[in-house]
Amino acid sequence: MKLIGVEGSPRKNGNTEKLVQTILESASENGADTKFYKLIEMNISHCLGCFNCRETGTCVTNDDMQLMHQEIQASDAIIIGSPVYMWQVSGQTKRFMDRLVPFIRPDFTTRLNGKKRLLLAFTQGNPDENAFKSYFEYLENLFSFLHYDIQGTIVASGTRDKNDLLQQADTLEKAREIGKKLVTSCG
Numbered sequence: 545m546k547l548i549g550v551e552g553s554p555r556k557n558g559n560t561e562k563l564v565q566t567i568l569e570s571a572s573e574n575g576a577d578t579k580f581y582k583l584i585e586m587n588i589s590h591c592l593g594c595f596n597c598r599e600t601g602t603c604v605t606n607d608d609m610q611l612m613h614q615e616i617q618a619s620d621a622i623i624i625g626s627p628v629y630m631w632q633v634s635g636q637t638k639r640f641m642d643r644l645v646p647f648i649r650p651d652f653t654t655r656l657n658g659k660k661r662l663l664l665a666f667t668q669g670n671p672d673e674n675a676f677k678s679y680f681e682y683l684e685n686l687f688s689f690l691h692y693d694i695q696g697t698i699v700a701s702g703t704r705d706k707n708d709l710l711q712q713a714d715t716l717e718k719a720r721e722i723g724k725k726l727v728t729s730c731g
């Protein structure tokens with residue numbers, strides 16, 4: 545089972561990175577082949593909106609997103625992790641999401657080559673874990689429309705300093721359980 549973690553926080557070794565890495569570590573311990581990608585360290589440009597990819601399935605921009613397209617096609621499961629920035633995903637995460645357009649045909653069927661399980665992982669400064677619930681549901685609906693197989697959303701709330709997540713034993717345990725479950729969901 546191949547699992548990739550795509551993480552969109554600009555902060556190095558912050559809470560979002562720790563959350564995604566915890567899920568990946570647990571999945572790895574349970575037999576998954578895992579890889580971690582930190583978007584801020586990659587060369588991923590914005591979508592040009594040219595729609596060439598709609599016909600060809602290939603993006604005209606030759607940057608690290610070409611690798612990510614290959615990695616997504618090779619994967620059984622994907623984690624997309626982002627901090628909440630201004631009630632939304634970070635800019636790096638949104639840029640990555642826009643560049644997923646090549647997988648969508650003009651009739652909105654998918655070019656994904658099989659089942660792609662998708663887990664969403666968020667961190668937020670707000671201590672109320674339900675504060676952005678409707679937004680996270682909206683993203684689940686979006687990715688479901690894009691033919692990803694939604695496995696759920698994990699949220700770490702009240703994370704401000706970069707090590708705050710380490711004080712949240714329950715969230716870390718939940719992340720480990722989710723990592724294990726992702727592996728078993730792949731049979």
Ligand SMILES: Cc1cc2nc3c(=O)[nH]c(=O)nc-3n(C[C@H](O)[C@H](O)[C@H](O)COP(=O)(O)O)c2cc1C
Nearest residue numbers: 553555558559560627628629630631667669670703
């Ligand atoms: C530019 C910016 C905007 C933010 N906007 C929000 C927000 O709208 N709601 C919220 O709860 N936290 C917000 N935060 C806090 C982050 O979501 C939170 O600290 C997160 O855990 C940071 O992730 P990191 O540790 O991986 O960098 C914001 C932080 C920054 C830097």
